[in-house]
Amino acid sequence: MVLLESIATAAAGVVFGLALAAPPGPMNAVIAEESVVGGWRSGFTAGLGAMVADACFLVLSLAGVVALLQRSPTLQGVLVGIGGLLLWYFAIGAFRDRAAGFRSAGTVAAERRGFAKAFTLAITNPYQILFWLTVGVGLLEPGRIDVFATALSADSSLAGVVVVQTGTPLLLVGLFGGILVWITGFPAALTAGAARTDRLAPAVSTLSALAYAGFGTLFVADAVRTLL
Numbered sequence: 001m002v003l004l005e006s007i008a009t010a011a012a013g014v015v016f017g018l019a020l021a022a023p024p025g026p027m028n029a030v031i032a033e034e035s036v037v038g039g040w041r042s043g044f045t046a047g048l049g050a051m052v053a054d055a056c057f058l059v060l061s062l063a064g065v066v067a068l069l070q071r072s073p074t075l076q077g078v079l080v081g082i083g084g085l086l087l088w089y090f091a092i093g094a095f096r097d098r099a100a101g102f103r104s105a106g107t108v109a110a111e112r113r114g115f116a117k118a119f120t121l122a123i124t125n126p127y128q129i130l131f132w133l134t135v136g137v138g139l140l141e142p143g144r145i146d147v148f149a150t151a152l153s154a155d156s157s158l159a160g161v162v163v164v165q166t167g168t169p170l171l172l173v174g175l176f177g178g179i180l181v182w183i184t185g186f187p188a189a190l191t192a193g194a195a196r197t198d199r200l201a202p203a204v205s206t207l208s209a210l211a212y213a214g215f216g217t218l219f220v221a222d223a224v225r226t227l228l
Helices: 002-021 026-038 041-065 063-068 073-099 107-125 124-135 133-140 147-151 169-191 198-227
Strands: 143-146 163-166
Touching: 002 041, 002 163, 026 041, 026 073, 026 198, 041 063, 041 107, 041 147, 041 169, 073 107, 073 124, 073 143, 073 198, 124 133, 124 147, 124 169, 133 198, 143 198, 169 198
Parallel strands: none
Antiparallel strands: 143 163
């Protein structure tokens, strides 16, 4: 039973990690752009920047700072507004890079810029902030979740089959493992056969620019509503 709970907990962590990292949004636009311009390593490094931001949120949650942020809509609004302005800035850069094709490798300096770019955006990303204010806090609280009893009913014949332990290191290892799987596989998928799909690179950069601009507008609008 203990082994099954451990497996279920780790698997649930991976699912949460993928759920946080995989949905379309500004962070995946950053990874896509960096992969197109600099290759797999640049895309992975950008994803690593976002993952480090999640690690920072984890530390802040353990220190109680996230709870403080949860009680301060003004601070949340300021962070979201900064994220929106950064996205507009990144949109300009991505639009300028639209003529770039797939390259074999980015420079170390470019990879560092990609890491800093992704980290800065992630730390002000309202989606990641919201995750750690809600789901993240719940994951850190010690407890046990009976998956089927919660999803179906306590009387279900499947009750007790899959039990996830929250507030455990194993769940957090699974969470970051899921993020790592995504930031490794997504750039690899984008750069696979780059020589054959080089003509798609301008389209990817253009779509990234549009995604930045669109999400930037949403972020700024959300910040204005919060602050007013």
